[in-house]
Amino acid sequence: MTTRTVGTAPVRTDALAKVAGAALYTVDITVPGMLHAAALRSPYPHARIVRVDAERARRQPGVLAVVTGADPAAQRTYGWYIKDQPILAGDKARYAGDIVSAVAAEDPATAMAAVELIDVDYEPLEPLSDVESALRGDAPALFEERPAGTTPRYGRGASGWIHPDKNVCYRFRYHTGDATVMSSCDHVFDDSFSFSAMQHYHLEPFVSLASVTDGVIDVWSSNQSPFSLRRELARLFDRDEDRVRVHVPLVGGAFGAKNGCKAEPVAILLAMQTGRPVRFCMTAAEGFLTQRQHSATLRLRTGVMADGTLIGRDCEVLLDAGAYADASPLVAEKAAYRAPGPYRWQYVDAAASCVLTTTTPAGPFRGFGAPQAAWASESQLDMIAHRLGIDPYDLRVKNLRELGEPYMPGDSAVDSDLRSGLAAVAEALHYHDRPRREALRTQGRGLGLAIGFKDSGGGSKPASARVTVDGDGHVTLRCGTVELGQGAHTALRQIAAEILGIPVDGIDYAPVDTASVPFDQGTYASSSSAVMARAVAEAAIDVRRQVRQALTHRDGKALGDRGRHEDHALPQDWRRLLAGQVFDASGHFEVTPDADAPLGEKCFFWEPGWGGAEVEVDSETGRVRVRRLVVCGDAGRMINPELCHGQESGSAIMGLAQALVEHRMYAHGALATHDPLSYRVTTFTDLPDELDLMVQEQGHGPGPFGAKGYGEGGMLVVAAAIANAVQDAVGARVTDLPLTPERVLHALDQGGSEPSAGAAG
Template identity: 40%
Template sequence: MDIIGVSVPRIDAIDKVTGRAAYVGDLEVSGMLHGKILRSPLPHALITGIDTSEALKLPGVTAVLTRGDLEGLDPFYGAVVRDRPFIATDKVRYQGEPVAAAVAVDLATAEEALDLIQVEYEELPVVSDTLEALSGTGETVHDTNLCRESGYEWGDVADAFAKADHVFEDTFTFPMVYHYAMEPHAVIADYSNQGITVWSTAQHPFLVREDLARMFGFQLQQVRVVVPYLGGGYGSKSYTKLEPLVVALSKVAGRPVRVALTVEEAFKTIRRHSARCTVKTGVMNDGKFVARECLIHLDTGAYADNGPLVADRAAERVMGAYHWDNVKIKSYAVYTNSTPAGSFRSIGAPQAAWASESQVDIIADALGLDPLEIRLKNLVIKGEEFRPDRRPLDADPAAGLRLAAQAIGMNLDREPEDQDSELPIKIGRGIGCNLSGVGSSPTSTAIVRLHVDGTVTVFAGTTEIGQGSRGVLAQVASQELQVPLDQVGMVSSDTGIVPYDRSTGSSRSTTMMGLAVQGAAKEVKEQLLELGALHFDCPEEELSVNDGVVLRGTESVAYGTLIEEEFGGRAGELLGRGYVTPRMNNGRLRQGPAFWEVGIAAAQIEVDTDTGAIRIPHYVSVADVGVAINPQQCEGQDEGASMQGLGHTLFEEMVYEDGQLLNPNMVDYKVPTFADLPGDLESMMIENHDGPGPFGAKGLGEGGIVSAAPSVANALFQATGVRIKDLPLTPERVWRAIRDAKE
């Protein structure tokens, strides 16, 4: 029986399409009240007074939460730096920061109560530009505007630049973008003196549990975080977000409370970092790269969240997939008065690849080289130790790049594009390539139970956010135990029931939790073989398992029969435990990253020079997956990442003016729809059976977003001769660039 490499249907598909899937907004808890949040209308101000007396008089209002209710609590949280209070204390640092919250018998009453809360502010100057923020001459968001300084340096960059035949320097900007998960953040909290139970849209329930225990003074065993069905995350629901505020509301109200954010409120909760990236590269006449120097400024918003780690990753990923003997990179995460920025699919990589891969084409054009040729000349090769103290490359980017280029007709021996100068429609082809170290935090545990009827239940802490982890983990257990897939059940994302998992993100679930599930299933299989040896009175080496039975030659015995023989009657079960730790497999996972995820894209575009509109007839993404456990789900993950990448490439941007977010809604913030799909969206899977995960698998889901922007911008240059260095490539921006180039 072989279930690996089979595109089986999602195990949650029926529940989702029939509406049986219960999300946080669908749950009802006995005695539950409803909460709404009063948010600051100002981006930067001292709070000089709060009056809740009129709100508390409103019939149906149970409680109002303000900074005055924080006694005995630690209100600060953060993924790396604990600098964010769940409700504003001394001042507000961005428009939309919670300053109070009301609890009532229904939403309408809670919303009405917000209008009765009086807050007095003393406005402060707004910090909105990262360069000005670091100048040391203006206002500060915190004690300092510098959240994190990161970087890499080796070799002698100055000497390499002096000896290079050419030195190129370019500056690129990347916009603020919003995750736009289908389900905004939602939490139900039930606080008592004995503990806390939370139902949340959390990607990292165990990390949320730890924060809540610390903030509210409980032991870990007194805090339970449950994640029901969840409508997408993409990093927006990583770490702790809304949970502490709702727990505090339940505490002051004395009853369970639900808070479900609107889309506009979610815009003011988390976003991706905007970036300004200056790249300086030394090159020889033959196109060989000799040195790279970069200066990256990331706008991390009002609070750090995951900004420090994003700065670290951007510094690494701006080096691209290339070999460098001389490097000097500085990356800064900078506080501003805007929505806090944090994790978003492939942290730091889209910003870095946009700059790096755009400049590679600039260099190729200046030297008269083919864009594919110059990349192949400089790419790192499989097995190369190309980053200090990092794992050698376990992928083959050159092979993937050739596949992508060939798919859109961008071979080295191709003929030049024949453009009709009389027609406004111009055709271009572009490519992009990047590497990201992923699979963070080698800490996962799983339990597998084999029941007396031969069925299996897998307990795993991975959060199903739409990526298909439940199905993939079930396939892993099915394959290892040789049990039909329809006899494998999944229990996940309930810290009171399932064993520990560090997080869901960084393309780690298939690899890390997959290994844990495989290990737990192997432990069960070992017990089966031991019982089988007793049953047949033979050495274990003579036995095998298949389709729910233990085999010895032509003889077989069902798993359930062995359990009955061991426990006596129809009782008992076999239990397996699986662990992933940095020390396992002789420290195989101690050195990061767990694996390297390639981000390779190729785009054929058509641009209307009269309007600036870009259409994409053919788009290709290449993923190195090791082994595609479920090929259709792999393609779906890669296609989704590609479309998100095309979103920030073509039109997505959060627009701020004087600290005010102007477009936090579905009308003014455009995301890709089916009408924006490429004519042919192609996902190509490379399977070399060489991944660290179960059966040689690697995670995927992030690589597809990384190189979308440079591949389209490079195609735009090939089509029009216009190089745009600022995203998004809206029709107006493209049209103006074409017009300016003609003048």
């Protein structure tokens, strides 16, 4: 189909402001009379809060209010499925960083100084520093009472439990097929893997500015999901949703961290107490104490036939959720459901438990459980291939699901040809060139491949949009999709521009404000270019229909409208021809519930990723050098090729960070990587020698023009591709992330052989 705007790369609509330093973020917003908040955080990972004395702080000149956990309003709790996180810790601090008290003062320095004057008596309790200590029989319970929560309505084969065991806040299980097939397998391989946690490291900190006037809460926030935030804040502060208004300007990076409550509740609480607007801007170091990725251990028992046919898989994932449930239940659901990977199985039993520990709460992070699942699954596939003497490429191709075949019984069909992306990556790496491969190995070099596969963010995610044309011909798009850097405000305008036959800069994107744009569940899971895009396209098509009617009326002859996206037979100057007329239309998109689908709704689209690496392993130091990184995905159809490549590059390098560079570390129960100075973030010098990015357009996406969501595939594949390449290079198998020189050396010391394989059947 021919398009004019879709498929091209017009300049990002925010580029000029961003490059000039003129872009507006929440951090830039100030209002007259604004106060500044600072927080007192528990230094103990686990402690009874015996007494909080804020009198000295309250008496400081310039201090307007101090709130503590004793305040009933501060005891309200929030969270996704489970509401267990109080605004301020009341009787108990559950991690080092839990907010115990907060101050509002005339300036930031006064607020920070006042915090130091709050006296707290703590009675330290036994810390639960990791999953192992939290699951011990004699471990203290982090929550003495079971917090309130709900499980979603799952479909065929899936179940969820809230607080099934002590210190386990959620458990998800998916199973299909008959377990007895495992006993007829030629081999059952039992391997375990560990996955380390990264920081999101968004550059704009968690920041909110709140004011309360006549009972209406106005909050400006660096947040990905303004409407979900509005609902949560309305519940927390006991008022109707239309008494809470959330404004989101540009967001300076999110990567999952900016979902749900962060700085907002404290800012609102202090604004209510003082009657003045309050800004709570956390430092980057406080951000490290607020949200992180889930570390995990994964055990896979995979049954195969001697010819490499995959039969069945048992999978047990333990996620370290940190002190509060946050989005952990959802991450567990995704980690388990995605653990089988896009292969044909007769039987799957995959479960994930979220274990509460006295560490920073873990939340959504690019890939949402899929990076953990893919790390283990794609590593084990290579280990199995080596054990069976089959090439890892061939093992994958033999077992991959076909285009059009359901991922799991009751779910939607795989909508990418999974072999084609793998073939493209293999070709880029000269994977099938045997003599070259042999020559590489003599230099300590090797190649590895991996496939990532995740269900999309279409489920439970209604999206609405509105397109209007005023009498002067100005076209405005109103929707709740937040610009996080991904380029959604450019891409969604391209879709509307294409349908209306006008240039991209002829469309204004209204400020994201819950009082003036229609409902949207949130900007996450790479769904805007498919889910919100459907709503935008529907609204734009309706406006086009109205415009054609008006033209017909004006000219006295019919133009007709076949309602297709590409059907842009509007006269170029329709806005001038119809000056003085207004047009207004809404679009809505929502995936319908389906009890037969495991997660309660059929997956809207699948996001695949294919990765490959050529590494060089220094067997003296254990250092892994990535000579070449190849990442490929399927965008369905690219709305804007440059934006797709930007997503690909960003997620590939974040995957590289996961593989080799970044990890949060605890020492003696305390976070050692507690700020940007102590956390080793990925920089320019970590780039691989060569980075090859490929974006396929297979055309099967359910979004407008065949688009899918895009932006997480690279995150799923890089770690396993590199570990697989290390094994190919030197025979050493590393099963823990990141692949530090120490771990690689240790694996080499094991004689370059892989961990012992259990065999049965």
